[in-house]
Amino acid sequence: MPRAKRSTTRRTGSRPSRPPGLSTDRLREIYYFLKMNRLIEERLSALYRQGKVQGGLYSSRGQEAISVGSAYALGPQDILAPMIRNLGAMLVKGVRPLELFLQYLQREGSPCKGRDTSLHFGGIERGLVPPISHLGTLVPVMAGVALAARRRGKPVVALTYVGDGASSTGDFHEGLGIASVRRLPMVLILENNRWAYSTPVSRQSLLTDLADRARGYGIPRGVVDGNDVLAVCTATSSAIALARRGGGPVLLECKTMRMRGHSEHDDAWYVPEEEKRYWERRDPISLYEKRLIARGSVTQADLQRIEKRCLEEIERDLETALSAPFPAPESCIEDVYASGSDEAHVHEETEGKLKVLDGGRRR
Amino acid sequence: MPEAITYLEAIRQGIWEEMERDDRVFCIGEDIGVYGGAFKVTKGFLERFGEERVIDTPIAESGIVGAAIGASLMGMRPVAEMQFIDFISCAFNQITNFAAKSRWRYGAGVPIVIRGPSGGGVRGGPFHSQNPEMYYVHTPGLKVVAPGTTYDAKGLIKAAIRDDDPVIYLEHKYLYRLPRIKEVLPREDYVVPIGKAAVRKVGRDLSLITYGAMLLHCLDAADTLEKEGVSAEVLDLRTLLPLDAEAIEATARKTGKVLVVHEDTRTGGIAGEVTALINERAFEYLDGPVLRVTAPDAPVPYSAPLEDFFLPNAVKVLEAARRLASY
Numbered sequence: 001m002p003r004a005k006r007s008t009t010r011r012t013g014s015r016p017s018r019p020p021g022l023s024t025d026r027l028r029e030i031y032y033f034l035k036m037n038r039l040i041e042e043r044l045s046a047l048y049r050q051g052k053v054q055g056g057l058y059s060s061r062g063q064e065a066i067s068v069g070s071a072y073a074l075g076p077q078d079i080l081a082p083m084i085r086n087l088g089a090m091l092v093k094g095v096r097p098l099e100l101f102l103q104y105l106q107r108e109g110s111p112c113k114g115r116d117t118s119l120h121f122g123g124i125e126r127g128l129v130p131p132i133s134h135l136g137t138l139v140p141v142m143a144g145v146a147l148a149a150r151r152r153g154k155p156v157v158a159l160t161y162v163g164d165g166a167s168s169t170g171d172f173h174e175g176l177g178i179a180s181v182r183r184l185p186m187v188l189i190l191e192n193n194r195w196a197y198s199t200p201v202s203r204q205s206l207l208t209d210l211a212d213r214a215r216g217y218g219i220p221r222g223v224v225d226g227n228d229v230l231a232v233c234t235a236t237s238s239a240i241a242l243a244r245r246g247g248g249p250v251l252l253e254c255k256t257m258r259m260r261g262h263s264e265h266d267d268a269w270y271v272p273e274e275e276k277r278y279w280e281r282r283d284p285i286s287l288y289e290k291r292l293i294a295r296g297s298v299t300q301a302d303l304q305r306i307e308k309r310c311l312e313e314i315e316r317d318l319e320t321a322l323s324a325p326f327p328a329p330e331s332c333i334e335d336v337y338a339s340g341s342d343e344a345h346v347h348e349e350t351e352g353k354l355k356v357l358d359g360g361r362r363r
Numbered sequence: 364m365p366e367a368i369t370y371l372e373a374i375r376q377g378i379w380e381e382m383e384r385d386d387r388v389f390c391i392g393e394d395i396g397v398y399g400g401a402f403k404v405t406k407g408f409l410e411r412f413g414e415e416r417v418i419d420t421p422i423a424e425s426g427i428v429g430a431a432i433g434a435s436l437m438g439m440r441p442v443a444e445m446q447f448i449d450f451i452s453c454a455f456n457q458i459t460n461f462a463a464k465s466r467w468r469y470g471a472g473v474p475i476v477i478r479g480p481s482g483g484g485v486r487g488g489p490f491h492s493q494n495p496e497m498y499y500v501h502t503p504g505l506k507v508v509a510p511g512t513t514y515d516a517k518g519l520i521k522a523a524i525r526d527d528d529p530v531i532y533l534e535h536k537y538l539y540r541l542p543r544i545k546e547v548l549p550r551e552d553y554v555v556p557i558g559k560a561a562v563r564k565v566g567r568d569l570s571l572i573t574y575g576a577m578l579l580h581c582l583d584a585a586d587t588l589e590k591e592g593v594s595a596e597v598l599d600l601r602t603l604l605p606l607d608a609e610a611i612e613a614t615a616r617k618t619g620k621v622l623v624v625h626e627d628t629r630t631g632g633i634a635g636e637v638t639a640l641i642n643e644r645a646f647e648y649l650d651g652p653v654l655r656v657t658a659p660d661a662p663v664p665y666s667a668p669l670e671d672f673f674l675p676n677a678v679k680v681l682e683a684a685r686r687l688a689s690y
Contacts, residue, residue: 112469122469124437137457140428140433141433145437151434171426174424177423178426335467336466
């Protein structure tokens with residue numbers, strides 16, 4: 001895969017070998033998020049095979065460094081809009097395993113009360129704007145978040161993700177158009193994982209670097225090795241700083257590989273073996289482990305302790321989630337409007353009246 | 364001496380007053396700032412409120428609505444203009460999936476208004492004359508309003524801006540500067556509640572249920588019917604989602620004969636929904652079939668004789684009403 005290798009660090013101004021000046025505690029914390037991301041998804045995959053997690057399940061295996069590295073660069077006031085393969089970013093923003101398990105197991109007390117699936121939850125009060133399944137839609141929405149923040153005089157940066165596939169949508173372009181002419185404080189992470197379901201990136205665009213889509217908008221761009229968590233973090237930090245001082249929006253392409261199928265049911269038979277093997281050797285978590293140990297400040301035992309802590313938290317939260325009841329079925333018609341569901345109200349009334357009519361016909 | 368103002372001026376005043384009242388309110392759309400809007404609804408806004416609150420955008424309807432949604436999540440109250448309401452179709456996904464479902468999905472209200480000129484009668488052709496209401500009436504989570512009077516134009520835009528849910532506000536371009544509907548409006552602040560219909564003429568023998576520009580044709584038909592000895596009640600729906608089921612039921616029970624009139628095309632128009640409601644709530648009171656006068660199932664044509672043939676009018680309403688009265 002020489003193409004991916006060649007373009008890993010061009011133009012970002014960051015070199016993956018350069019330590020980004022993070023303390024050992026912060027480096028360990030990054031490892032915790034990476035590991036948590038992977039272990040939660042492995043557990044979700046097992047629950048899927050048991051029939052406990054149903055519907056679509058989208059793995060970010062191999063892409064964890066992008067989620068964690070980019071979200072880790074955000075300030076506490078910044079707003080993040082994850083896509084379906086950004087579980088790690090949500091963890092960094094404060095989402096706990098319990099919420100995730102309740103959500104995927106469709107239980108009462110889950111963030112969406114069993115109404116919506118996967119990572120479609122959050123809220124502006126926690127700095128999160130959840131996605132819908134229609135790709136690209138978050139780009140104009142986050143432009144609006146940035147617009148409102150600036151109007152209110154808040155130094156907020158809005159960050160969201162698009163895949164190689166979503167960079168073909170109209171909303172990606174409409175959103176970038178609006179954000180660029182207004183110089184909005186937005187960072188767009190283009191997560192190029194080479195495959196949009198079964199469509200290779202070569203059938204998405206003729207560009208070698210999808211970051212070059214930024215040229216069409218006259219905005220700054222960067223390309224970074226998406227499997228190097230510290231490189232992603234450093235490049236995102238620079239992009240955020242640039243956006244915050246009015247130089248945005250910024251498009252940052254992170255090159256990576258989707259290591260599982262589009263969803264759990266898909267074994268990705270269409271991906272060439274050679275490509276899979278190349279990227280297996282570049283697993284972002286293994287790379288980070290090696291690097292931490294090479295630095296000397298973190299030992300293998302430290303890493304094992306962090307993994308143990310992750311597993312304990314997962315086991316504890318999963319147990320709680322599995323013992324939670326399902327939501328009341330009829331609750332699915334609530335909260336359609338601010339004042340409750342008018343439509344549900346109509347049907348209730350209608351039923352009552354029909355009963356009366358059955359009992360005593362007027363004529 | 365207070366002056367009678369146009370329907371368009373009422374919309375302009377309504378948005379203006381809300382922007383004066385609440386600094387969270389802002390306008391976003393194409394050519395709304397420097398140019399003042401294709402129909403001049405936002406004339407003078409840029410000078411008064413500045414370019415952070417009167418935002419000219421690229422031609423990107425989905426982008427406009429998406430940005431409005433994002434800003435509303437941040438606590439703002441955006442009013443997004445579609446230059447012609449026909450172009451709202453470009454933003455369909457943002458409206459029906461992002462805006463409409465956020466509250467239900469995870470509790471985030473999206474208090475946006477999407478407004479624009481709808482309807483025919485001005486030789487606009489198939490892409491500048493549409494009545495797209497039913498695409499949105501079919502989407503739980505949205506509200507859809509369509510004022511037919513100058514008083515309502517102002518009261519409903521103010522209510523829409525203050526509403527906590529996404530509202531589609533359909534202003535009829537045929538009514539914009541129509542001298543006949545100019546009105547002297549109250550000096551004081553007022554709103555017209557969303558979800559409430561209004562009886563425009565009280566009657567005994569049959570009911571005409573309508574909204575938007577068709578209100579005038581129904582009132583004209585009702586005048587003629589009166590001279591023929593038929594007392595028609597005219598109910599202006601004003602809001603299409605949520606429908607005022609109580610008002611529909613009340614007039615159906617009262618007269619026992621209902622004719623639904625709309626400018627939108629026939630199949631899947633609101634008349635079908637009104638008819639179903641009457642079946643469910645007032646079947647026992649009916650003295651005849653629920654009839655409808657609508658545009659035919661075709662795109663809106665351009666040429667004058669074609670469009671005149673296509674659009675409902677007082678004569679068509681009168682003919683159907685006479686038929687209904689004979690039951």
